[in-house]
Amino acid sequence: MKLVEAEALRIEKASKTLWVAEFSVAEKLRGLPFEFAMIWVKGVDEIPLSIAWLDKQIVGFIFKIRGEGTRALSSIKRGDRVLMKIPLGKGFAPPSGTKILLVAGGVGIAPAPLLAKYCREVGCTLTIVWGVKSSDELCSPSSIWLDGVDLEVATEDGSQGFRGTALDLAMRIARDGVFDYVVAVGPRAMLRAFCREFPRDKCEKLVALETMVKCGMGMCGSCIVKPLPKLLCIDGPVFSCSEVMRHLELSNS
Ligand SMILES: Cc1cc2nc3c(=O)[nH]c(=O)nc-3n(C[C@H](O)[C@H](O)[C@H](O)COP(=O)(O)OP(=O)(O)OC[C@H]3O[C@@H](n4cnc5c(N)ncnc54)[C@H](O)[C@@H]3O)c2cc1C
Ligand code: FES
Incomplete structure (x- = not known):
């Protein structure tokens, strides 16, 4: 995981419900499918978002406005800077030929x-x-x-x-x-x-899965996948159905 400063290249509404945020970063990043970033929107909040694309020094996200943090992200301008912790979580890396x-x-x-x-x-x-x-x-x-x-x-x-x-x-x-x-x-x-x-x-x-991610690094326990003794930010976000069926049955949202 790295803490990087990223400069906004493109923040735009891509459909009735979806937004795209694309940033450039000073160093080349690596990430596996389903890994995520914690984006610190200055003075507002830190938001977990899946890495949508990553190519050399460009990283992109696709998001939906849910509350204050995602609304603030949608209103940042080209050239604005954000801090992000990236990559987080355990990626899903299927073997070749599958x-x-x-x-x-x-x-x-x-x-x-x-x-x-x-x-x-x-x-x-x-x-x-x-x-x-x-x-x-x-x-x-x-x-x-x-x-x-x-x-x-x-x-x-x-x-x-x-x-x-x-x-x-x-x-x-x-x-x-x-x-x-x-x-x-x-x-x-x-x-x-x-x-x-x-x-x-x-x-x-x-x-x-999505749970409440705060630190993103296994330290605060807020992302626990109840009733399992597993943390989404360390063990996930991808889990097998058999493993998380009880978790999905317990939550009613
Ligand atoms: C690993 C991970 C990857 C994610 N990837 C994406 C992504 O690629 N694109 C995207 O749009 N969103 C993604 N999310 C969800 C995103 O993090 C939340 O939408 C965001 O944090 C909401 O922040 P906010 O300040 O805008 O809203 P808040 O004010 O924090 O919340 C607004 C409402 O949404 C609910 N909410 C907030 N976070 C979550 C959550 N994680 N699960 C369920 N309900 C929640 C709150 O309870 C509240 O009702 C991801 C979440 C996780 C954990
Ligand atoms: S978010 Fe803090 S332990 Fe996972």
Whole structure:
């Protein structure tokens, strides 16, 4: 993990619900898919965000405005500086030659570009299913570094792509294809449904969780994945369904 100062290059609204924040940093950074950063927005808060892309000295994030911290991040200007701790967490690094299906709900698309880059580099096959309520929540693949990726879209109102949820579409795709790993990232209710309903045939079912991250370095205990004795910032955010099913059942959000 490094503490770096980053300069804002691009902070823009990419769809009705999603924002993109891209920074340049002075040194070359490394990160694995699903690792995250703690971004310190001066005088406001420190926010955990998945690394969406990382290329030499450029790092990008995809986020949704939830409260004060993310609102402040959306209003920083090109040239403004932030501090970030990066990378944090334990990445998900599937072995070469494996087939992966990523099931992303809404802002759950955030870790997808870095996973796609990793897959290109090591030789994994990646299919991404991105589900949103309506097409105005989608952004163009090029604006989030997803050009040329096998990306299937599901909208609940049928305004683009498959009509239904990301999970509905992923189940349909999985009927005809074989995957080594199926990874879901999105709202908790979606993760719960995925772990309960997605057929297990030969694949490993994984979810990327969110809990309250404060220090990001295993020191404060706020990110505990109850009832497990595990910390999201050290052991996650990616866990197997079998491991976190009880955690998902306990939380009602
Ligand atoms: C490892 C990790 C990676 C993440 N990656 C992304 C990402 O790539 N893009 C993105 O948009 N968001 C991501 N998040 C969630 C993001 O950190 C929160 O949206 C952000 O911290 C909210 O801060 P805020 O100050 O804007 O809102 P706050 O004022 O802190 O909170 C606003 C509301 O959101 C709820 N909330 C805040 N944080 C969380 C959380 N972690 N889980 C559930 N509810 C929460 C609060 O309870 C409150 O109701 C990630 C979280 C974690 C733990
Ligand atoms: S956030 Fe402090 S221990 Fe994980």
